Amino acid sequence: QVQLVESGGGSVQAGGSLRLSCEVSGNMYRRSIGWFRQGPGKEREGVAAIYPAAGIIYYADSVKGRFTIPQDNAENTLYLQMDSLKPEDTAMYYCAIKRYDGIWSDPNTYLYWGQGTQVTVSS
Numbered sequence: 001q002v003q004l005v006e007s008g009g010g011s012v013q014a015g016g017s018l019r020l021s022c023e024v025s026g027n028m029y030r031r032s033i034g035w036f037r038q039g040p041g042k043e044r045e046g047v048a049a050i051y052p053a054a055g056i057i058y059y060a061d062s063v064k065g066r067f068t069i070p071q072d073n074a075e076n077t078l079y080l081q082m083d084s085l086k087p088e089d090t091a092m093y094y095c096a097i098k099r100y101d102g103i104w105s106d107p108n109t110y111l112y113w114g115q116g117t118q119v120t121v122s123s
Contacts, residue, residue: 002026002112004095009117012085020080020117022095028076032098035069035080036107037091037119046105048080049098058104063089085121092116 008020022033034049049058050069057069068081078095098104099111 002097004097004112004114006093006095006114006117009093009119011120011122014086014121014123016085016121017081017083018085018119020082020093020095020119022078022080022114024076024078024095024097026076028078028097032104033078034096034098034104034110036094036096036110037089038094038116039088039091042091044094044107046107047093049104050078051098051104060105082119085119087121087123090119090121092118 003025005023008018012018030052032051035047036044037047038044047060047063048067048069066084070079070081073079094116095114096110097112098109100109102109
């Protein structure tokens with residue numbers, strides 16, 4: 001059974017930074033993993049995803065240039081570096097393992113999910 005645990009969330013002021021971690025039990029070698037977020041009253045949206053087998057990283061337009069999936073990921077841990085945070089980035093952030101074909105940002109194509117970590121950005 002694959003398990004994912006997110007951590008690193010917190011409260012920051014606008015312009016600040018956070019680094020989220022997604023620890024994956026079991027082998028995450030070449031698994032496609034996505035980061036998603038869900039704000040109050042909003043649908044879950046894709047933030048970023050890494051496809052190691054293809055060497056591709058995707059970012060949502062809303063975070064491009066501010067969020068990064070670093071190359072220096074630890075074994076079985078994926079990070080999301082978030083810089084220049086804005087109040088609209090406030091949400092619960094989740095990581096998930098992609099299981100089905102489809103667009104990277106479609107949460108329905110992901111099978112295993114963590115419990116999430118809260119990010120709150122104040123103005």
